[in-house]
Amino acid sequence: MTALFVKCFLFTIGLCLGSFCNVLIHRSTAENASNRSIWGRSRCPHCGDFIRYRDLIPLLSFWLLRGQCRSCRHPFSHRYWIVELFLAFACLGMYPLLLWGETLNYVMWVVVVMGLVTLFFTDLEKGLLPDTVQMPLFLFLIIGTTWAAPHSFSSLLSGLMAGVMGWGFIWVLNQIYVIWRHQEGFGGGDAKMMAWMGVFFGWRSMLGIFFLAALLGTIWGLILKIQKRGTWDTQLPFGSFLAVSAGVIALWGEFLWRIYLANVIS
Ligand SMILES: [Zn+2]
Known part of the structure; x- marks a missing residue:
């Protein structure tokens, strides 16, 4: 039971970290320097409207809104849920490291995977x-x-x-x-x-x-x-x-x- 709980917890953490990677991919490559801060609320890249907090739940919001902005109905990239799910499975897949007591190693691997996923998309999308x-x-x-x-x-x-x-x-x-x-x-x-x-x-x-x-x-x-x-x-x-x-x-x-x-x- 405890193991299942830990796995569900790691999966959820992974989804949130994937969501953070999406923010990094979008903001670190923003053309306007004032939009590059990782602080501040997320906006729709198309209409510029603030995205409501209840629409920021990883994976679930994308599915409920059918991958569209609530205000302008502009479709969001599939990259959002792909990155979230990828990080979730990565955090889950590296679970044995925690079992072996290698907590620091686990954290380092998670950060490295986040870095690799983020840079994969920034280079692919914006060069x-x-x-x-x-x-x-x-x-x-x-x-x-x-x-x-x-x-x-x-x-x-x-x-x-x-x-x-x-x-x-x-x-x-x-x-x-x-x-x-x-x-x-x-x-x-x-x-x-x-x-x-x-x-x-x-x-x-x-x-x-x-x-x-x-x-x-x-x-x-x-x-x-x-x-x-x-x-x-x-x-x-x-x-x-x-x-x-x-x-x-x-x-x-x-x-x-x-x-x-x-x-x-x-
Ligand atoms: Zn919009």
């Missing part, structure tokens, strides 16, 4: 990876890593090294791209994303994440080219590919590495 999301994440992970191993300076140091390597890797690639194509290949946001992910995932996982993201980007670019919807110079949301790759490597990294070793190296 932006905002500092207002990435900087707090970076600081939080530094503090979290230190807290997890307060007497081990090496874990913080290796995390920071992985972060600097991740950032530097993108920077060097960008310089090569600028010399080769006379334009930026990667944005500063991609480098910052590599930096905070490096602190959390470590440099070994970062190699896998980067190469998987590059592979996904190449396949995506080819599809656009074949469908004549893009050229070789079309900007791709590399941050979104990084976010997907981080999820894949976190879940199946060891498995993919074993396949790689067995089939490619030998």
